[in-house]
Amino acid sequence: MQKSRFSICKISAIRMSAIRTGMAAGFCFLLALAAGCSSDADLPPYPDGSNGDAGMNQPSENEDEITTVPFTITLGGLNGSDGNAKQDGRNTRVAPPGAGSSSSSGTTGEDNGYAETDNVDAVRLIAFRRRVQNNGENTATYDAAVNDIQGFEYDPTNDRVINGKPTLEDGKEDDYLSGKPHKHYVVKGTFGINRGYEYRIIALAYDSQEKSPYPQYQANKVIDMLNIKRGTTFQEFNATFASYLVDADGTDTPNNWLDYLKKTYSLLGIPHLHNVDCLSRQLITVPQLFYGTLYQKGDATQNPIISSADYQKENLGNKNPTPLVGTLYRGMAEVEVHITSAAHYSNKVQTKWYCLLADNVFTQMPLTSYDGFKQGSEPIKKYSTTGGTYTAIAYARFQGVGKEVVLKAFVLPGKTHLAVRMGFDAKPYALNSQVKAKDMMSSEAATGVIVVDGVSNLFYLRRNHKYVFTYTDQRKLTDSGHLLE
Template sequence: MKSKISIAACLALLLSLSAGCSDNDMLPEDNNTSTTEQPMQGVVRVPITIALGGSGAEEGGRGSRVAPPGTGSSGSGNSHVDDKDDGLSETKGVNAVRVVAFRRRTSEETEDFEYDPKNNILLENLVEKDIEKDDYYEGQPHKHLVATGNVSISEGYDYRIVAIAYNKDEKAPYPYYGGKLMVGANMLNLYNGTTYNDFCAKFAYYMVDENKDKENNWADYLKKEPDFLGDLFPKVHNVSCLTRRLATIPQLFFGTIHIKDDATRNPIISYTDFLPKAPEENTGKTDPSVPSLTGTLYRGMAEVEVKIKSAAQKTSALGKNTNPEWYCLLADNVLTKVGLCDYDDFNHGSEPVENTTNEADTYGTYTAVAYQKCEVVGDIITLRAYLLPTKTHLAVRVGLNAKPFAKNRRVKAKDVSFADTATGVIVVDALNDVFYLRRNHKYVFNYTSDKVDFYDEAYMINDKD
């Protein structure tokens, strides 16, 4: 799937611009009963088919937007596109589709829809299929991941149904958080009485205690190390720019469900839609076909990928080098809540991770959003994060095995913008080192030259400690 655009930028380097829950409990059990089981009277079981991916429902027509799965990639203007990067690969880790229904009595049209626990369905039978078209994309054949199942529609009720796709097995990337699922029971606010308009996802983040590495606390993120040999009072290193929090944000795909072949894609579905149709006046024949449900899910997140060639830190102490132990990707505006009523909700995320007040009345604003251990100096480190669309600075924190123990570096880039040919609106990708992350777009930062000093002081965020 990935069509992306490249721009010149620096992290003290050149770079190119082209995910959680706090407990281990899974979401409610799969309620998707077998198609061979007969429904109770007044209930009709309706087949549903859900496809992932596609290029529609997005502003602009630029190469940085993710392309339809299986079509290869295409760019526009002066973009530089990786032709081997197509959209199907973006969905490879997705292994679950959560279908959630909300309903109200047909006679109560002014009331909001409420969560229907009997139609909270987990589909895990995703398969690759060739598709000629989807809800928004009509063109050359392409591949999707497709899930199928059934929902139960009860007599006397209207429904609104949405679906969310994700990797149900993905766990928090940080050390000492091995059992924390990125998507768990607390991410979705599903309980009796939840209304459609209040439906949302909230992503987990964790405050780091500097005192000890233990379960659900990675103290080494703060690098509490002695200043010199035999120091009895070790202190944290270069943390005044940090919120001291670790975020776990999963990649989500989202879409609304409608009756197949409904040109209007009406999101309100009624029991009466599935009753036998009256005979035609001229022929007296009835249409034996039973309507089914369908929907196409689109990625609501922005994907950020940073590739760095790991390198030793030069230090004047005894003329030795210190080696990197791990790298973290940081962002200074991390949103943790998103509504799940409409795809446009992903443009209006909320509840940013709180800043941390330091002793000197300064504020730590950067939160970790990705992590990778450095096994061998010289290896390429890949930091990948999924973030709700927002504007943010990006940075990298490196943990080292000796003094200075930790270094922070901001990602810098040339200003990049383009004019949307459809609307004439100027859309900004990067301005004054602020990145404007948009849904279903991928931003790739490459730092692979060991000739550039990654630790150049000009690009430090904060090394006052």
């Protein structure tokens, strides 16, 4: 396959190199996961404002009926069909962070992907439980267990956040790489299993301090998006990402960044909005999430249903309880647009800011499995019958002539067009420019299936992939071939 200007390579721990052109170039790599924490914390506040009292889900007052089980969460590796990649022209399984691999161009200089997760500082364990089924005997196949979700209800007594820096283990083994030692991050803690119940335990890693980057919205925490409260069933477990409508009739107040629409007034006092016809007028910041399910260590099937029957003291005898383990995987796609300005828009018009736009942005997804990241729903709608669908997904201020600006966003996988909205301090006040790249298709190493990555500037963004577009001159974005309006 010939290499196009928009090249896609799925790489986990890579020695990274970029293919840059004067127009737009892209590459993607399959990012390794590397973040977490090492110490337990108090139970977090719950979204419904409760203290975690779920009534029927309270554990027994008899401490003999609760077994404390240690767990270890590995942050790193790949999953499912995303666990295969093309590297150096060969089809191979991608290594986890710290194991090393090579780039699409064969260059050296290892990059384990740690920079992508520097800000991830929390892991939240969220448990769902139900009364033991079939006397605690869990003989179903893995596929049957995955689909056996009826009756599980949120257990706030086992909802906890572990905060702090990750623990780095080097030269040790984990379940991902078939026993080969490599460097990876781990999170450790304990979980209380109550007699008579079986559990599903989900772990999410994220940046607990991330806030909206847009002016007027910077007090809003991004991670406040889990739909969970007392009585929530496992089937109902999902995440909804908040978006904000910019109100043209309002002013620059908290949660209304009017400058995004570039509202000006004529000499007669008539208001004008500049180049907004393609916009949904919504702003959103989607967090980077890592997702995993815990299971019993040594279980080759990785059964996600954990029965208390295995942890009753009469069954344990003098043996220690079997620890729980799990691996977290990145669920989002990442997009970066690099823009270097050789000059302002003109000698008299200065660039003020940039927003990365996408015209298909999902705001909700189920959290019942890792595949839920591919089942995004509730796309942001058009502003009106005459409006558009392009939504801001990232923001950056102008850094100065000759300096590079990086617009970086995480999104749920799906197909979308991309664009950049540039704000100026004088006429034309704002321009919207489509991000373009040559068509590109790649093959899935495991199946040989041809996968579309970009056709006619419509990009098919996949989970755990990164797409980078580079413009070495901002003026290329403002030529007639790129402008949306």
